[in-house]
Amino acid sequence: MGLGPYLLLATLEGLVQAAVLCITAAGLSLVFGVMRVVNVAHGEFVMLGAVIAWYAASLLTGHPALGFVVALIISPLIVGAIAALSERLILKRLDYNPEATIVATIGLLYIIQQSVLILYGPDARPVDPPFYYTIRLPWFGYSAYKLFVIGAAILIMGLIWFVLQKTRAGLIMRATQFDRETAQAFGIPVDKVSAYVFALGAGLAAIAGILVVPIQQAHYLMGTDPLLLSFIVVIIGGLGSMSGTVVAAILIGLSDGILSMMFSPTLAKMVSTLLVALVLVFRPNGLFGKAAR
């Protein structure tokens, strides 16, 4: 295989990773931006999304696309509801104190993970993609579903942008993010906004989980990697900056794809971690972050 096709495959793989990462990290970034909560349990919401997708797929017989579509509808709702509930029961009572919420979400991580282990079991279970087609290129074959994931991610990121920039709900979120106290003074129910945003962030993670599960299989430990990569992306992009998140996700996804193919996956992980360190040293607020006010 020549360098050209080699690069093409690496880029495709990188873009798929970037796509999933974008959605996951967008949720994490949104929650941090609006609520100032570092949600360590974010990866578990990805896992929950995938596991619910498995249940949907195995309960609904017939075409795999049916289960997939149903999962896309119910999974973010269920995960969002779980998130909203934990926000009310835990985060709100901690008054969104940054240190306390980190510890609390670590606890949440284990509660979700172990509950899934008890209820769903320790096995990795496959979920069929909604359609199965392999694109045959002269040098290698590539799953069409993976390209669909890239498309879906672009669509979802577009939606997020639209909601944040063009709707009233988005305005409220941005206002809360910009200045919580002033927003409250202007009659925005910041307390409610927090619950909704936490649910929305978890819902996004769930969607990422559903998109990735036909590629990866649903497993109770699958939340660890997305969490780590999302943090890397969010730190590089700038906490709370949505455009920074997108740029960083593509950067990390592509560099991971290309480096791991040209050299080794371990090197790719080292480079992304090194990038985090460099960003923290030279631009502590991230590439697109604004200095703390």
Next chain:
Amino acid sequence: MHSKYNPLSLSMQRRTALKTLGGAAIALTSPAVLRPGFAQDGTIKLGAPMHRTGIGASYGRWYERTATAAVKLVNEMGGINGRKVEMIVEDDGTDPKRGTEVVEKFATQYKVDAIFGHLFSNVVAAAAPRAGELKVPYFICSEASLLGAGKLNRYTFQPGITDVRAQVQAMAPWIGSTIGKKVTMIFPDYNFGHDHRDFFTAAIKAQGGEVVAKIAVPPTETSFTRYFPQIPPSTEVIYHVMVGPAVLTFVKELGDYLGSKRPEIFGFIDSLEAVNFNTPQLGFLEGTYFWEAYPRYAQANQTEFDKFFREKVGVDANGASIADPKDISTYSHMFSCWETLFVIKQAMEMANYRGPEQKKDLVVAMESMTSFAEGKEHPQGAKQFNGKTHQVFGSQNISKVEGGKLKVVHRTKIEDGLYESPTDYTKMDL
């Protein structure tokens, strides 16, 4: 303080409770319950550290089922030396640290007579030294080549399954002469995979072949396409062996990547243990070859012993659970728990074993063993045991995928896998 309950109803409850307790006490003291058909008091306690969770979970599930079935059978046969066998299971999370802790717990808290059932070689490598220090007989069902390499100790045995070194040595001649001599290896990047890499590289070289690329994949990896461009175009045979929860993804992505112009593929069934072959994306495996220690699909010449084993463990002719046809077993590995338990029984009977003070006798009895005949106790086939290296040798199967099922096309002889080793554990202190 006043009780908030009605005194009448309380006394009624108490009366009922007393009756039940009395009944239970009578039942418990009756000889039928105290010693259900066993000639001797006391039990033989076996610790079973199982990979119930973590990357080895699917193996763990079936190891536990197989071991439970074997223990049940042993007890139906009257136990060991007239004593009932009790199996205590602990989850080790397929984690070396936890695996070692569990071994300690078995030795010091439960005070078991022996430990058996550890599989993943990284866990074995960590736990075996501790078992040796605690001087508790430790029977592994792992395929790890650590024993033959002299890296473990006098208390560690592998009497139920052939190690990787013997497996690849037995099969390399067939691979070299039948499907190709230029081999690309894809293996998990830890001890077990390194055994494959090192021993197969040497074995195929002895056949005049060579390994053209060695692709190591971390066992926790979830995405594999990025590794495949390392497969050189000169490859005649892809040799794959993968473990962990993502094995199905691995094989699917390999199929997507290769398409129809694939080289020959020789896989270790590990890459598809607990995975259903009837998955549309696995169609490309038709016509490829697999190593199997023990054929998952009942073959035309199925022995009565295999029938018996499947029935007792609860596995159908396709290697799936009788209760759930989607629950595929780890058939090529789990028989080792069964066979190991019967070896322990045999050794304990030879040593006239009565309790933990005779652990040394058990070790010496184990070392005096030389062979096991095919039978209900050894359904996978006859085996040779090397008392010096504590390692057993058996036959291997090479199966071809035909019509979505595995059909054995070659079975190696025990001698094909034998290798010389300077290791002699009998010279170590007891």
